[in-house]
Amino acid sequence: MxxxxxxxxxxxxxxxxxxxxxxxxxxxxxxxxxxxxxxxxxxxxxxxxxxxxxxxxxxxxxxxxxxxxxxxxxxxxxxxxxxxxxxxxxxxxxxxxxxxxxxxxxxxxxxxxxxxxxxxxxxxxxxxxxxxxxxxxxxxxxxxxxxxxxxxxxxxxxxxxxxxxxxxxxxxxxxxxxxxxxxxxxxxxxxxxxxxxxxxxxxxxxxxxxxxxxxxxxxxxxxxxxxxxxxxxxxxxxxxxxxxxxxxxxxxxxxxxxxxxxxxxxxxFVAPTGTLPECLAQAVASDARPFFISDSGDNPTAGGAGDTSWSLDVLLNTPAIVDSSLTTLYAAIVDPESVATAVAAGVGGTISVELGGKVDSGPHGPVALTAQVAAVDADDPVAGTAVVLAVGGLRVIVTARRKPYHLESDFHALGLRPREADVVIVKIGYLEPELYDMAADWLLALTPGGVDQDLLRLGHSGIVRPMFPFDADMAAPSLTPEIF
Structure with missing residues (x-):
């Protein structure tokens, strides 16, 4: 043969x-x-x-x-x-x-x-x-x-x-x-x-x-x-x-x-949805731990820039997150300049940076943040270098390169224990298997960004119309296949 x-x-x-x-x-x-x-x-x-x-x-x-x-x-x-x-x-x-x-x-x-x-x-x-x-x-x-x-x-x-x-x-x-x-x-x-x-x-x-x-x-x-x-x-x-x-x-x-x-x-939607403030309120009030929230609008595994700072701004202005005994993890924002500043300060140092919003500034520009450097991982094969910035009970992962956080080991590399956290917010859509199995409860936050779940507000102009859901009442199409 x-x-x-x-x-x-x-x-x-x-x-x-x-x-x-x-x-x-x-x-x-x-x-x-x-x-x-x-x-x-x-x-x-x-x-x-x-x-x-x-x-x-x-x-x-x-x-x-x-x-x-x-x-x-x-x-x-x-x-x-x-x-x-x-x-x-x-x-x-x-x-x-x-x-x-x-x-x-x-x-x-x-x-x-x-x-x-x-x-x-x-x-x-x-x-x-x-x-x-x-x-x-x-x-x-x-x-x-x-x-x-x-x-x-x-x-x-x-x-x-x-x-x-x-x-x-x-x-x-x-x-x-x-x-x-x-x-x-x-x-x-x-x-x-x-x-x-x-x-x-x-x-x-x-x-x-x-x-x-x-x-x-x-x-x-x-x-x-x-x-x-x-x-x-x-x-x-x-x-x-x-x-x-x-x-x-x-x-x-x-x-x-x-x-x-x-x-x-x-x-x-694969999970109950709401605005980010609505999802945070439910997570804080719930007894389910860890409570996961998908920050869906800037999901890097769907094409988001990864540096949208709109959600970070919401978190920093939510006292139940930063000014309470809760531990909240946020993964992640890409910002190589802020990572370099954190590395220079070292673990335990305090830095003031303008974080995120430098590539995708549409939803929100850079967010002013003063935080303590809680961890540094200089050898991440995807992120390059990743750091953790602490503000009250909030832990923000910042990366030098875009990286999704889908695995428990991604958090462990930075000394974070998602199973022991109260709230875990991840830039993701549907939860990947490890996170899905870990979550005691889960909400999908409808946040802005390059992969906004609200398709009608994105402004498609190049697709062939009529198309559902853009033309919700369109007539039934011919679905006769062609043979090749």
Missing amino acids: KKLRVGITGIAIESSTFSPHRSTVDDFRVLRGNDLLARYDFLDADWAAEVEWVPLVDARSLPGGAVTEEAYAELSGEILDRLRSAGELDGLFFDIHGAMSVVGRSDVEASLAQEIRSIVGPDVLVSASMDLHGHVSRELVTALDLITCYRMAPHEDAWETRERAARNLVSRLRSGGRPKKAWVQVPVLLPGEKTSTRLEPAKSIYAAVESVEALDGVLDAAIWVGYAWADEPRCQAAVVVMGDDVPLLTKEAERLAQSYWDARHDFA
């Missing part, structure tokens, strides 16, 4: 076009050679053993603002150059997010897929693994041979999805058949915090995807929620069902799309 040659490449970031942050090459972790291959544990599986996996380049970043044209040109240029010099390939595993935006461009994943196709030619099979918060335009689905996405939000099945995409690619290379694809977009654009698969209706809608995949004549099925904080024509939900039985693919793709459309009014 001939040994297949399959390339691996990707570029992945989720980009808010409403955030003033700009993502550069420095924001990406770039892997090549054996480091790239080591990222994929499943390459040791039996089904992958008779494949020569050819590492090209993989670049991925924490979500942020739109990527600069210079950064995209450098990263995509390396992908294409390495592809040209890779020799003859049978297939390509294309590991992307699907919601990358580049300043001055539109639908860049589709453009990159088309450039890849122009190099590898029509006979090389290309299989994409995507985040369910990505987008599938007609241009993207036609440039790819296989395409799939996560089925869980939070994304606990991310690696399972990547393996499925690569395994299906190898299977089809062995069987010699390019699958058909039934594709349909659904004019609905909702935030991830309203479409978590932990809750209905997304729970049942996504459970149906596996049952469709199990049908004879179907290879794979996928539903994309889309990414609500980008403003491009491709931004909407989508369904793709792949396989060989075209009538069945068409029927099941339309059924999945219809189920999503029919449920559009039923999607609700």
Whole structure:
């Protein structure tokens, strides 16, 4: 049996076009050679053993603002150059997010897929693994041979999805058949915090995807929620069902799309919501400890700049937080200047700084803060350096680089014990698994920022209208799939 040659490449970031942050090459972790291959544990599986996996380049970043044209040109240029010099390939595993935006461009994943196709030619099979918060335009689905996405939000099945995409690619290379694809977009654009698969209706809608995949004549099925904080024509939900039985693919793709459309009014936030002052009042009055609050408008893992200071200002002006016996943790604000000042002062020192609001100053400018330096971690692999500033019972984590706080160990590195705190406020949307399991109670604060949950006040102008919820009373769309 001939040994297949399959390339691996990707570029992945989720980009808010409403955030003033700009993502550069420095924001990406770039892997090549054996480091790239080591990222994929499943390459040791039996089904992958008779494949020569050819590492090209993989670049991925924490979500942020739109990527600069210079950064995209450098990263995509390396992908294409390495592809040209890779020799003859049978297939390509294309590991992307699907919601990358580049300043001055539109639908860049589709453009990159088309450039890849122009190099590898029509006979090389290309299989994409995507985040369910990505987008599938007609241009993207036609440039790819296989395409799939996560089925869980939070994304606990991310690696399972990547393996499925690569395994299906190898299977089809062995069987010699390019699958058909039934594709349909659904004019609905909702935030991830309203479409978590932990809750209905997304729970049942996504459970149906596996049952469709199990049908004879179907290879794979996928539903994309889309990414609500980008403003491009491709931004909407989508369904793709792949396989060989075209009538069945068409029927099941339309059924999945219809189920999503029919449920559009039923999607609700993954936790009870309120303004930040309302959430703080409930947290203080509650006996549940630790009580978590999501500061959702500046969530760095959705594309927020990470330095919005609006919520910090609210906290500092809430006596029940700063002037009480409660311990409140706030994670986090990025501000390299303030971090440098704290490091210079050392643990135990007192500093006065203008904190946050320097990148995304729309909701609030820098906040004047006098605080004691409670901790310094100069070796954080993501944040660079992180410090803790103490004001009364409030502990504010400040980082030199943008970092999400999703793990208990992130807090422990700074001497903080979230399980022993009264209130924990995290710049996040839905809580990631460790925090979700830790929280005795939880509220989602509807705060301003580049990933504001109130989509109607963001000012989308580039999406295709009508679109729910922007046009709440729109007529029912045609959901007849196209076959590719």
